[in-house]
Amino acid sequence: MANHVFVERPRYTCASGGAVATVTALPGGIPILHAAQGCAGNFAWTQNGAAGLQVGGYCGSLTVPSSNIQEREVVFGGVERLHEQIGHTLKIMDGELFVVLTSCVTEVIGDDVAPVIAEYREQGIPITFAETAGFKGNAYVGYDLVLQSLFRDVLQRGIPTVKRNVNLWGIPPYQDVFWRGNLSELRRLLEKLGLTVNSFFTAEDTVESIRHAASAELNIVVSETYGLEAAKAFQEIHGVPFLSLPLPIGPSATEPFLTKVGEALALESAVVESVIASERRSFYHTLGPLTDCYNDFDLQRYAIVVGDGNYAPALTRFLADDLGWLPELVVITDPHDDDKQTLLQARVAASPTGLTPQLVFESDGSQIIEHFRRRWPSDPQQKYKNAFNPAFVVGSSLERELAATLGAGHLSVSYPVANRAILDRGYTGYRGGLRLIEDLIGQIIAGR
Amino acid sequence: MSFFDQKEPPRREERLGACIAMNDTVHNLAKKKSCLHDDGERAFNQGSICLLLPALAILNSIPDSVVLIHGANGCGSSSHSQNANTRSGSFQRTGTGKDALWLSTGLNETDVISGGELKLAPAIREADQRYRPKTIFVVSTCVPGIIGDDIDGVIAEVQPDVSARIVPIHCQGFKTKIWATAYDAVYHGIGRTLLDEPDDAAPEAAQGDAQDAALEAPTGAPQATVQTASPENDQPNRTVNLMNISSMGRVDELELERLLKAIGLDVNFFPVFASPDGMFRMTKAALSISTCPTHDDYILKHLHEKYGVPYQLKHMPIGIENTNQWIRDIAAFFGVSDQAEQLIAREEQELQAALAEFKPLFAGKTVFVSAGEFRALVTAQLLTELGFTVSGIRSFHHDEFAEEEYKKLARQSKDDYVVNIANVQPFEEANLLQKLKPDLFLGHTNGNMTAAKLGIATHVIYNTGLSYVGYKGAYELARRLYRQLRNPAYNANLAKHLRLPYQTEWYQSNPFQYIKTRGGSLHG
Numbered sequence: 011m012a013n014h015v016f017v018e019r020p021r022y023t024c025a026s027g028g029a030v031a032t033v034t035a036l037p038g039g040i041p042i043l044h045a046a047q048g049c050a051g052n053f054a055w056t057q058n059g060a061a062g063l064q065v066g067g068y069c070g071s072l073t074v075p076s077s078n079i080q081e082r083e084v085v086f087g088g089v090e091r092l093h094e095q096i097g098h099t100l101k102i103m104d105g106e107l108f109v110v111l112t113s114c115v116t117e118v119i120g121d122d123v124a125p126v127i128a129e130y131r132e133q134g135i136p137i138t139f140a141e142t143a144g145f146k147g148n149a150y151v152g153y154d155l156v157l158q159s160l161f162r163d164v165l166q167r168g169i170p171t172v173k174r175n176v177n178l179w180g181i182p183p184y185q186d187v188f189w190r191g192n193l194s195e196l197r198r199l200l201e202k203l204g205l206t207v208n209s210f211f212t213a214e215d216t217v218e219s220i221r222h223a224a225s226a227e228l229n230i231v232v233s234e235t236y237g238l239e240a241a242k243a244f245q246e247i248h249g250v251p252f253l254s255l256p257l258p259i260g261p262s263a264t265e266p267f268l269t270k271v272g273e274a275l276a277l278e279s280a281v282v283e284s285v286i287a288s289e290r291r292s293f294y295h296t297l298g299p300l301t302d303c304y305n306d307f308d309l310q311r312y313a314i315v316v317g318d319g320n321y322a323p324a325l326t327r328f329l330a331d332d333l334g335w336l337p338e339l340v341v342i343t344d345p346h347d348d349d350k351q352t353l354l355q356a357r358v359a360a361s362p363t364g365l366t367p368q369l370v371f372e373s374d375g376s377q378i379i380e381h382f383r384r385r386w387p388s389d390p391q392q393k394y395k396n397a398f399n400p401a402f403v404v405g406s407s408l409e410r411e412l413a414a415t416l417g418a419g420h421l422s423v424s425y426p427v428a429n430r431a432i433l434d435r436g437y438t439g440y441r442g443g444l445r446l447i448e449d450l451i452g453q454i455i456a457g458r
Numbered sequence: 459m460s461f462f463d464q465k466e467p468p469r470r471e472e473r474l475g476a477c478i479a480m481n482d483t484v485h486n487l488a489k490k491k492s493c494l495h496d497d498g499e500r501a502f503n504q505g506s507i508c509l510l511l512p513a514l515a516i517l518n519s520i521p522d523s524v525v526l527i528h529g530a531n532g533c534g535s536s537s538h539s540q541n542a543n544t545r546s547g548s549f550q551r552t553g554t555g556k557d558a559l560w561l562s563t564g565l566n567e568t569d570v571i572s573g574g575e576l577k578l579a580p581a582i583r584e585a586d587q588r589y590r591p592k593t594i595f596v597v598s599t600c601v602p603g604i605i606g607d608d609i610d611g612v613i614a615e616v617q618p619d620v621s622a623r624i625v626p627i628h629c630q631g632f633k634t635k636i637w638a639t640a641y642d643a644v645y646h647g648i649g650r651t652l653l654d655e656p657d658d659a660a661p662e663a664a665q666g667d668a669q670d671a672a673l674e675a676p677t678g679a680p681q682a683t684v685q686t687a688s689p690e691n692d693q694p695n696r697t698v699n700l701m702n703i704s705s706m707g708r709v710d711e712l713e714l715e716r717l718l719k720a721i722g723l724d725v726n727f728f729p730v731f732a733s734p735d736g737m738f739r740m741t742k743a744a745l746s747i748s749t750c751p752t753h754d755d756y757i758l759k760h761l762h763e764k765y766g767v768p769y770q771l772k773h774m775p776i777g778i779e780n781t782n783q784w785i786r787d788i789a790a791f792f793g794v795s796d797q798a799e800q801l802i803a804r805e806e807q808e809l810q811a812a813l814a815e816f817k818p819l820f821a822g823k824t825v826f827v828s829a830g831e832f833r834a835l836v837t838a839q840l841l842t843e844l845g846f847t848v849s850g851i852r853s854f855h856h857d858e859f860a861e862e863e864y865k866k867l868a869r870q871s872k873d874d875y876v877v878n879i880a881n882v883q884p885f886e887e888a889n890l891l892q893k894l895k896p897d898l899f900l901g902h903t904n905g906n907m908t909a910a911k912l913g914i915a916t917h918v919i920y921n922t923g924l925s926y927v928g929y930k931g932a933y934e935l936a937r938r939l940y941r942q943l944r945n946p947a948y949n950a951n952l953a954k955h956l957r958l959p960y961q962t963e964w965y966q967s968n969p970f971q972y973i974k975t976r977g978g979s980l981h982g
Contacts, residue, residue, distance in 0.1 A: 015581040016561040017531065024532020040959060043505055046600055046632040047881065050505020052536045054904050059539030065904070069959035072882045072904055076505035081633050084604060098502035098972060102885055104961040114530050114601050115632050118570060144530030145565050145601060376559075376589075411557060426538045 018374035019408055020148070021060075021318070021343050021425050027053040028149025028185055029111045029142040030074060032156040034067030035183035035211040036220070038106025041069070042099055043076035044092050044123060045113030050074040060407075060425055062187040062432030068105075075099045079115060088121045096130060096137070106217040107164065109156060110139035117143035131163070136217070138163035148344065150236045150318075153182035157240035160210075161247055165224045172225040174275065176200060177250075178209040179240070180233030180257070186320065187427040191436020191445075192257070196232060199268060199439050202285045203277060224248040228274055232257050232267075232438070234357070235319035235350050256357055257324040260443030261293050262331035289440045296444055300451075309451055310334060312398050314412070315367075316341040316378060316405030317424030319350065322369075323357040325404050325423060325437075325446075330361045332443060333450075337367040338398070339385050341378050341405075343424075346371065375408045379415060402450065419454050462649050462760055465610050466628040467642040476636045476857040480879035481970040484851070487877055488868035491861065502972040506854075506881040508631030509640035510599060515540045515704045516644050517627065518558035519547055519730040522592040524585045524622070528578055528609060529599030531564040543704070543922050550708040551731050561585060565601055574607045579616050586620040593734035594622045595647065603630030623734065625651040635881060636855050638752055638830070641703050645757035648729055652737040653765075695744040696792065697724040699767070701754040704730050705833065707922030713930045714749070714775060717805075721789050721797045741765040745791055749927070750774050751859035752832045772862070774832050777840035778806065779866075781928050805929045812933055813844065816940045820845040823943070826896040828852035828887065828905055829919045831879075835863035837900060837919055837926075842870045844936050849896045850876045852887060878970070884908040888958050889969035898943065913953025915946035 022028070026045065030053050033041040043049055054071040057064060065071050077095040079088040092110070099108065112123055127139045140159040142152045157179060178196060183189045190212065197207045197214065208219045208226070224244075229252035231241050241252035253274050258267035265286050272282035303309070313335050315326045322342045329335040340358050351371055358369045370381050386398050401418035403409045407428035413420035422430055423437065423446075437446045461467055470476040479498035510533060517525045518540045527534035537560040549555035563569075563577045578596070585594055598609045613624045625647040629640065700714060715725045726732075728740050740746065746761050746769040748754035758769035770791065775784040782802050789798030825846040827838045831853035838848045848871060853860070856879045864877075876894075880886055888908050891899065899909035900919040910916045917939055920926070925934035 015563070015577055015584050016526065017564050018561050019537070019557070019559070020531050020535065020562050020564065022531070023535035024530050027532050027535065045505070046508060047503070047506050047635060048508020048510055048631040048637070049532075051507030051511055051882075051904070052532065055507070055511060055536035055539040056532075058904065059536070059541060066907065071907060072505060073884050073907070073959060074505045076503055078500075078503040078505065078635070079632060080635060084632055094501055095503065102502055102961060102964050102972075103959055105959060115604065118601060118604050144532045145567055145570050147566075148531050408557060428538065428542060 018376060020373070021406060021408070022149040022185060023053060023056045024114075024144030024149065025142040025147045025152035025155060026111055026113045026144055027056060028152025028182060029109075029140055029156045030070070030152075031057070031067075031149065031184035032153045032182065033107075033109045033111070034070035034074075035189070036107055037215055037217050038068065040099070040103050040105035040108050041074050042096060042108055042110045043074055043113060044088065044095075044110055044116045044121065045076055045079065046115050047076065047078035049113055050076050057184055059428055061184045062427040062430050064184060064187070064432065069103065075103060077116075084115060084119055087119060088116050089123070089126060092121065092123060093126055096126065100130075100135060106136060108135065108137040109159065110137065111142045111156075112139070113142065114144045117141060136164070149185045150182055150344065153185065154237050154239045157237055158243045160220065161223075161240060161244045164221060165248065166221050167224060167248065169222065169225050171227055171250075172206070173227060174204060175206045175208070175226045176271075176275070177223050177226045177229045178207055178232065179229070180231040180237045180254075181320070182236055183211050185425055187425060187432050188423070188436045190434045192438040192442065193436070194434065195436050195439035195442050196258070199264070199285070199289070200230070200271065203268065203272065203282060205275070224250060226250050228253060228271075230255065230271060233320050234353055235346060257320045258439060259324045259437050259446065260328040260332040261290050261440055262362075263324065263327055264289070264439050264443075293440045293443065297447070300447070304451075307455065308400070309454060311336070311400050311402040311419065311454075313337040313401065314339045314341070314378070314382060314403045314405070314416075314418070316343060316375070316403065316409050316412075318342065318344045319346055319354055321424045323354055326358055326367060327361055328443060328446065329404070330363045330365050330367075333447065335402070336365065339378075339382050340367050340369045341381065342369065342371050343373055343375070343406075345373065375412070378409070378412055382416070402454070404450070419450075421450055421453050460760070460763060461756070462646065462764070465626070467639065467646040467756065469634040470636040470639045470642070470857065471634060474857040476638070476855050478635050478855045478879060478881045479973045480856060481973060482877050482879075483874045484864060484871065484877050485868050485874040487864040491858075498973045498975045500883065500972045501974055502885070504883050504885060506883075507637050508629070509634060509637045509643055510534070510597070510629040510631055511536045512637060512640035512704070513597065513627055513629050513644050514560070515543070516640075516730055517595045517597065518544050518560060519704060520593065520595075521548065521731065521733055523559070523595060523734055524589050524591040524593070525558070525560040525595045525597060526563065526581060526585055527560060527597045527599065528563045528574060528581075528602050528607070529565055530601055531562050533599040534560055534562050534597070543707075546923060547708060547731055559589060559591075570601060570605060573605060574602050575612050578607065578609065578612045582613070582616050582620060582624060586622050591622045593652070594620070594624045595627050596624055597627045597629055599629055600631050603633065623651060637881070638855060641753045642756040644703070644729065645760070648737055649757060649760050652734055653741050655738040656735050696722055697726060697743050698788070699740045699743040699746040699761070700725050700727050701746065701748050701757070702727050702730050703750075703753045704922065705750055705753060705920060706927055707924065709923075709925045710927035710931060713925065713928035717781075717785055717801065717928055718788065720801050721785070721792070721794045723788070723792065741767060743767050745770060745788070747788060748772075750832050752830060752857065755859065771859075774836045775927050776833070776836040776931060778809065778843050778929070778932055780836050780839060781932070782806070809929045809933055813936055816936045817845045819940055819943055820936075822847065823897040824849040824894070825898040825900065826850045826852075826891060826894060826909070827919065828899070828901045830854050830902070831856055831860045832863065833920060835860055835867060839863070839866055839870060840932055840935065841900070842867075843932070844939070846898065847871075847873075848875060849894050850878070850890060852878045852880055852890075854881055854902075855879060885960060885964065886969045888912065888960055889965055889967065892965045893969070898939065908958060910949045911952050911956050911958050913946075913950050915942050916949060917942050
């Protein structure tokens with residue numbers, strides 16, 4: 011099991027890094043780091059290596075304004091430097107939304123940034139802040155903290171509810187390397203239900219739609235682990251309830267997703283059913299021609315799934331429920347409290363196939379092989395044995411060595427994704443399910 | 459007392475008077491001594507990197523090692539990018555591509571209050587037991603630096619129970635704005651911990667004793683031709699240390715090895731991808747050779763002072779004339795100048811003939827260069843040799859090692875041009891490029907985006923997968939630039955459809971408006 015004295019090759023950066031990535035994904039979003047000079051570069055290099063070749067955004071990478079505090083500020087305080095930095099940022103940078111993000115150093119030295127931000131807000135500047143010291147948590151926490159700040163400071167308060175307006179989140183930009191595609195497909199499906207969707211981070215979203223987000227009837231969080239503190243804050247501040255659902259990948263998961271959204275909004279069930287029917291028809295119409303080769307090449311696989319709290323259960327259920335593969339071991343690599351662990355366990359166990367893959371919470375990739383050997387003991391001397399093959403590892407790019415050890419195929423989906431270029435590919439919904447089948451089988455037959 | 463007797467290396471601001479904020483011209487800089495420069499600060503900053511990142515780039519490459527980053531969970535996530543280099547670099551050297559192995563103590567809010575030392579000792583022990591490495595690099599970051607964790611104390615306490623050698627590396631990012639201090643931090647750890655010969659070292663490695671050959675001033679080439687004989691076999695020691703802190707990939711190492719072999723030398727590369735157990739071999743060499751003075755002066759001086767290994771700390775073998783000079787100085791030290799001249803003549807003739815195909819396209823085109831100081835300046839010299847006209851240079855910092863390089867550039871160009879010292883700061887770059895409109899831009903990794911979105915043809919000035927060094931590097935760079943210039947449509951399209959995040963007025967302002975001089979006033 012996971013040790014608690016270190017994390018091996020953490021599959022995320024810190025709260026500040028997650029926050030910077032989140033702000034750079036907002037329309038016209040400009041992060042202002044209140045940090046030592048290296049944090050921005052660390053995040054840029056991290057994205058370079060881990061985010062499917064996506065670095066930056068409108069104002070990301072080394073373009074991010076940063077107070078670059080030094081030893082002098084550590085001794086005397088960094089508020090004055092921050093003040094100067096914000097003032098000049100507003101003169102140079104062209105942004106629609108500015109978010110000051112604090113860091114380890116500025117929080118340890120106790121810089122009080124709230125009054126500084128309040129001063130600019132009083133002048134009508136679209137600016138907020140989040141306290142995102144790295145020691146407060148990982149990139150998922152940073153994502154949640156930025157959303158909380160938006161909900162607190164950027165969203166207009168007291169505006170009337172507009173029927174069929176919804177907000178959608180739960181997919182952290184860059185930390186989910188497929189964030190654009192994943193959000194777009196879910197937007198498309200929700201719009202097909204007749205909803206108006208604000209999803210914060212797609213090319214269709216605007217600062218204006220974000221400001222009016224409190225008009226929503228419902229907040230849909232496609233995660234059972236990420237963005238939930240923000241959902242609670244939203245409800246508290248603006249009175250909008252939220253629905254937390256698993257990340258839906260493929261028809262078997264997307265159908266209950268749409269049904270639950272329909273129920274929560276009291277949509278006519280006939281509308282929801284017809285959307286589901288047309289999407290399902292299109293999915294299977296498209297999948298059909300694969301069937302000859304799927305059978306001829308014997309493309310069913312045993313599987314090990316490694317990923318974060320969103321992906322690991324969602325991918326496992328897709329492989330089992332839609333593709334008919336055999337997941338044996340599921341590894342969740344980021345930290346979750348006991349309640350969340352129980353919830354995620356239930357998701358994995360609920361497959362209608364009756365398959366019961368083992369779920370472990372393990373941060374250290376090198377230990378996965380040990381979990382596997384306990385799960386599937388093997389005697390190399392045996393003449394006839396039910397070996398773990400043909401097999402496939404769906405994980406991050408750090409699972410390449412594991413896949414090679416097992417002689418299994420491999421696809422990087424969960425962070426880090428070092429060996430794929432991702433632009434707007436996504437795996438959610440119906441179309442995402444098709445993309446995932448293409449990518450999995452593409453890996454298996456690459457040498458054909 | 460030596461710097462190496464201290465727990466931490468000094469900051470380069472103090473040791474070398476290095477600076478990061480300056481606006482000058484090449485002809486001016488050619489006349490100034492670096493100690494006379496007026497370093498400034500910026501009243502507006504963009505983020506850059508800290509010494510932790512280049513330090514990890516080196517440490518992640520070292521085989522049989524674990525890099526234990528003592529800090530919050532994000533410090534060290536840059537390793538995800540460095541891992542690509544570790545995988546390809548280990549594949550090129552050993553036939554097996556392996557992931558780097560980095561760990562984080564993941565300090566949380568409780569640790570910040572109660573101290574991180576409690577976590578560090580068990581982390582070192584667990585890392586030793588689980589991975590059985592030869593070396594554990596314990597890398598300290600900002601938070602332990604502020605809350606006062608004594609990592610050297612913890613290491614001293616646990617070392618007796620741990621079979622790996624534990625090497626402390628101090629990387630508190632807020633302490634220095636000169637990230638080249640990273641090289642000192644890594645060399646400091648290696649110098650203090652890994653240079654003693656292990657008891658079970660392979661005997662063939664121990665060739666030649668420490669030398670006491672005469673040494674010129676640090677920036678001068680060693681002139682001594684005195685050779686001390688190896689006590690075992692009376693053969694002169696012809697093994698040299700070639701320092702590579704990850705600014706070169708294997709392809710560049712092979713080019714330099716080829717050239718040095720041609721004048722009869724054997725080459726060992728340190729410290730990237732070098733076995734921790736073999737690091738002591740750098741104390742046995744006949745000469746230490748720098749491939750970039752900015753990188754290597756700290757360890758080369760130490761190797762000389764403590765082990766008597768003379769060194770060459772001048773010229774970077776990027777550019778034709780620079781490569782010639784680099785070889786000449788080494789050859790003079792070993793008394794093989796005639797061989798070197800023959801080699802140089804042969805190489806130059808072949809190279810010039812091969813470059814003829816590309817030069818017509820380059821002639822008269824303007825180029826802007828941005829990178830670490832030495833890299834930027836020598837690449838500008840190479841580009842001039844290829845027929846480009848340099849229209850501006852940005853260097854990440856400035857220190858004394860580059861004085862000679864500005865002189866070379868000033869001799870190459872009768873027209874003066876801007877030199878901007880900046881720890882990246884793309885806002886100044888965007889402004890400058892918009893005014894200068896060069897035909898081509900060469901920037902560091904993560905440093906080409908600004909020029910690309912302005913529609914300028916771009917090429918990366920440093921990438922460990924590509925060839926830059928020596929004669930082969932000159933040819934390969936020319937070949938790549940030829941390719942970029944033949945079709946810069948990717949960037950041209952970006953410029954039509956994307957914009958940089960700066961206000962229109964900014965482009966009309968003085969690009970150096972936010973540089974404060976020591977007096978505290980902003981430029982007008």
